[in-house]
Amino acid sequence: MASASDAAALLAHFRQPDGGFGPSAQAPSEPEPTALAALALDDERARAWLLDQQGDDGSWLMGPASVGNDAATSWAALAVDGIAREHALDYLVAHRAVQAGADDRVPHDIATRGWSWTPSIFGWVEPTSRATLVLKLLRPAATPEIADGIAVLADRECVDGGWNYGNRRVLEVDLPPFLQTSAAGLMAVHDGPADLRARGVATVERLWRDEQGGLGWAMGVVALRLSGEAVTGHADELARLIDDTRLLDDTVALAWATLALGEGWQQLRVGR
Amino acid sequence: MSDERMDDEPRHLPGDAPGDAVERVLRHRLSRRRFLIRTAQITLAAGAVGIGVAGWLAQQRPSPWNPAKFAPLGRSRVAVLTASGYGIDLEARVRDALTLLNVDVAHRSILLKPNIVEFDPRAAINTDPRLVAATVAAMRSMGASSVTVGEGSGHRRDTQYIASRSGLLDLLRDVDAPFVDLNTAPVRRVTLDSQFTRLGELWLPTPILDADLVVSMPKLKTHHWGGVTLSLKNCFGMVPSRIYGWPKNVLHWAGLNGSILDVAAAVRPGLAIVDGIVGMQGNGPIQGDPVNAGVIIVGTDPVAVDSTAALLMEIDPERVEYLFDAGRFLGQLHPELIDQVGEDLGPLATPFALLPQFAALRIGALPSPSAAKSDPGA
Numbered sequence: 231m232a233s234a235s236d237a238a239a240l241l242a243h244f245r246q247p248d249g250g251f252g253p254s255a256q257a258p259s260e261p262e263p264t265a266l267a268a269l270a271l272d273d274e275r276a277r278a279w280l281l282d283q284q285g286d287d288g289s290w291l292m293g294p295a296s297v298g299n300d301a302a303t304s305w306a307a308l309a310v311d312g313i314a315r316e317h318a319l320d321y322l323v324a325h326r327a328v329q330a331g332a333d334d335r336v337p338h339d340i341a342t343r344g345w346s347w348t349p350s351i352f353g354w355v356e357p358t359s360r361a362t363l364v365l366k367l368l369r370p371a372a373t374p375e376i377a378d379g380i381a382v383l384a385d386r387e388c389v390d391g392g393w394n395y396g397n398r399r400v401l402e403v404d405l406p407p408f409l410q411t412s413a414a415g416l417m418a419v420h421d422g423p424a425d426l427r428a429r430g431v432a433t434v435e436r437l438w439r440d441e442q443g444g445l446g447w448a449m450g451v452v453a454l455r456l457s458g459e460a461v462t463g464h465a466d467e468l469a470r471l472i473d474d475t476r477l478l479d480d481t482v483a484l485a486w487a488t489l490a491l492g493e494g495w496q497q498l499r500v501g502r
Numbered sequence: 503m504s505d506e507r508m509d510d511e512p513r514h515l516p517g518d519a520p521g522d523a524v525e526r527v528l529r530h531r532l533s534r535r536r537f538l539i540r541t542a543q544i545t546l547a548a549g550a551v552g553i554g555v556a557g558w559l560a561q562q563r564p565s566p567w568n569p570a571k572f573a574p575l576g577r578s579r580v581a582v583l584t585a586s587g588y589g590i591d592l593e594a595r596v597r598d599a600l601t602l603l604n605v606d607v608a609h610r611s612i613l614l615k616p617n618i619v620e621f622d623p624r625a626a627i628n629t630d631p632r633l634v635a636a637t638v639a640a641m642r643s644m645g646a647s648s649v650t651v652g653e654g655s656g657h658r659r660d661t662q663y664i665a666s667r668s669g670l671l672d673l674l675r676d677v678d679a680p681f682v683d684l685n686t687a688p689v690r691r692v693t694l695d696s697q698f699t700r701l702g703e704l705w706l707p708t709p710i711l712d713a714d715l716v717v718s719m720p721k722l723k724t725h726h727w728g729g730v731t732l733s734l735k736n737c738f739g740m741v742p743s744r745i746y747g748w749p750k751n752v753l754h755w756a757g758l759n760g761s762i763l764d765v766a767a768a769v770r771p772g773l774a775i776v777d778g779i780v781g782m783q784g785n786g787p788i789q790g791d792p793v794n795a796g797v798i799i800v801g802t803d804p805v806a807v808d809s810t811a812a813l814l815m816e817i818d819p820e821r822v823e824y825l826f827d828a829g830r831f832l833g834q835l836h837p838e839l840i841d842q843v844g845e846d847l848g849p850l851a852t853p854f855a856l857l858p859q860f861a862a863l864r865i866g867a868l869p870s871p872s873a874a875k876s877d878p879g880a
Contacts, residue, residue: 253686253744262744293745294691294703297752347747351755354747356659395657395748401726401857403789406622410660443663478662480686 232472234492238271240476241484249275250283255479261290261302266485268309270494280306281314288314288321293348300325301347304360307368308497319369322361326375327353336400344382354396355411358382359418366421366500383415384426392433407433409441413449420456421500431457438464444477448486452495465491567696567767567831578806578834579603581844582814583798585779592636592798593643596775599800600644602843605773608645613713614638615684615771617720617736618653619787621668626792628668629719629777633798635673637719637775652709654684654739656749657788661685682709685743696767698760698827701752704768710740718771718804722781722795722811727758729822729860730815731787732808733774734766734832741765759824766804767832774807775800778814783854795852797845805833806840813837814847815854818865 244251250259251267259279268276285291290306293299300321307318327346330338344353345361362379365372386396392407393415399405416430434450441447447468454461468487477483489495496502581599585592600607614637616629638649651674658664661683665671674681687707694703710716720736728735738750738761746752753761776799782790797814801807805828812819819825819835829835853864861867 252688254683254688257686257688260744294701294705296700296702297746299745299747301747346751348752351751354749354751356748395659400789401785403785405788408658408660409663410658440667441660441663442666443660446660446663475662478683480661480683482686483660483662 231466232469232487232491234488234494236469237472237484237488237491240472240479241267241481241488242271244479244481244484245275248279250279251276251481251485253481255481260292261306263481263485265290265302265305265309266482266489269305269497270485270488270492272494277310280310284310284314284318288317288319289325290318297348299348301345301357301360304345304357304364308364315368319365319372322365323369323372323375325349326361326378327351327358336397338398339381339385342382342385343378345379352396353382355383355386355393356395356414358396359393359414362418363498363500366418367498380419380423380426383418384423387415387426387429388433390433391429392437393430407437408446409434409437410443410446410449412437413446413453416453417449417456417498420453420458427457431459435459442467442471444468444471444475444480444483445486447471448477448483448490451490452486452498455490455495456499565831566698569831571695572767572831575829575831575834575839577839577841578801578803579841579843580799580801580803580806580810582810582842582847582850583800583844584796584850585798586796588630588632588779592633593639595798596633596637596640596800597644599775599798599844600640603800603802605802606644607641607715609647610714611712612641612646612649612715612717613709614641614649614651614717614719615710615736615740616651616653616670616777617731617739617787618664618668618670619655619739620657621664622788625788625790626721626723626780626782627788628670629721630779631668631670631673633775633777633779634670634719635677635679637717638674638677638679647714650680650682650709650713652682652684652687652707652740654687654707654742656738656743659685659743659748682707684709684740687742689742689745692768694764694768696764696831698763699753699756701756701761701764704741704765705745706740706768707742710769715772716740716769717773717775719775719777721787722776722778722793722797722799722815723786724783724790724815724817724854724856724860725786726789726857727754728762728824729856729863730808730812730817730825732776732811733771733804734808734824734828735762737766737769737771738762740769759827762824763827763832766828770832771804773800773802774804776807776811778811781815781854783815783856785857791855793852793854795850795854797850803833803840805829805835809835809837810840810842810847813865814851816851816865817854817856817863818867821863 250264344358388407392412419426689705718733725731778797784790809819
């Protein structure tokens, strides 16, 4: 059965010649897989790639000029240190999502912002979760921004707990949560608020059996570990899935699996 | 199976409102009883003149596309085939359609793009994997050099979950076909040939850009923001979410209808195969109800395919905003210029339920002052 070192070996296999990691085997290096690989493998070459790629504004940006996805900045901030980290945290604090106007078709708390995948649009669960968690870990003094991130997660929480990509209700229909995004949300609230954490744990447990997939399971194990839950069975199932499928060679999923099966997940624990 | 060329149909007449042409085609294709109902609706639809004026005004707008990059529109051909269920010989059906359309796939690399945006075992959200696998087999039997299946889910980031739980991975394993996650595949920058949005360029997966033939394989569905989701809207799943986000919200904020046009014009699927065996009506693309429509719609012009699919749902394609604009430059929208082969559309037409805000899309409906609001972007 695959161990953390097996997952790490699979992940390391996908290192690009420039030291970074792409999202899949043939893809060139990008910020998010490289940042997660740096954390999972405690890898200096990946960190060097990140430092080389950091923008003057402190972010890690990819995509067309008209879009510019900066959502990897949170994980990259955690992966690097020193001035580069502080610069990245400054960017996170200064670049939250925009407040969208009220729309009863997609109701949400218009006072909240959170973080988006790309600047200047609506906030979503996964980028909000990672930015909130990283600020809790590295800049706890950013209390308004952290509170806003938690408020977004509370506002977007699905009716019976957990999260999908970020719409709780559309056209008067309650939408269901997903395992992977519930795990992302749970990571951000693993130290509280207690009610969000409890419902998040319950949702991850409830969805686990039906949503078998490398990314969801790996993030689920990390989220449960952070929340103090027992994960022996989950970790074994994840290990078997790695044996059987190599998680489809998805480097982000492999990085999360490496964090989940070893001790790397502790880097994400608030107050460690 | 009848080869229904519509040579004896009335042609486009000067001063026609868009809806007039649709009605004229349906008069030939729908049953007499149904047509009498439609005629009564049209008689009541005094506002149809308004639609005609709106259409004429739209035609006068500056063209937000580079005319040098798009061939002049001509007649198109669309095949409609019946399929009573997913247990029949779907490979033969697909092969029949390709033969009817004279599609040559020999020695070409093919990328099939089904719709696996989400998964719910109780709902007909996805292009059925059995049709996808059958299409792989049909393409191979007709000499394709390679057939790959790719999807970049717009809602789900865990591709392994959605591709396996939907049954797609198992069936592709059975036919030994590779699956590529378009959300994580390498990308290249593409300058857009149309400017319905301010995106200007897209980063698109190389498996899409490098394929000799991209096949859009949507589910036959209504859509709660766009009216319908068919082969053009299905191209959203070719845009990588790791850049554009889950749920590809940048495209919604740029304008849903404009984004559909810009993405489809960038990708330009060379073939569309609509899974209408079981479709979805009402609050699509996720929360709607299944409809046993029993058809597969195929064509090399995705606009013509979508137009035919809309008619099959008894939706006026010219009232679907993005389809109307697509018909100006990307493909043939007008039913009188689409040669239908295969089955007779009339007996197959099924009025798919529409959300109230899209009631005006129904063939023969009065234009509504409370027509669909734009996509909220969230």
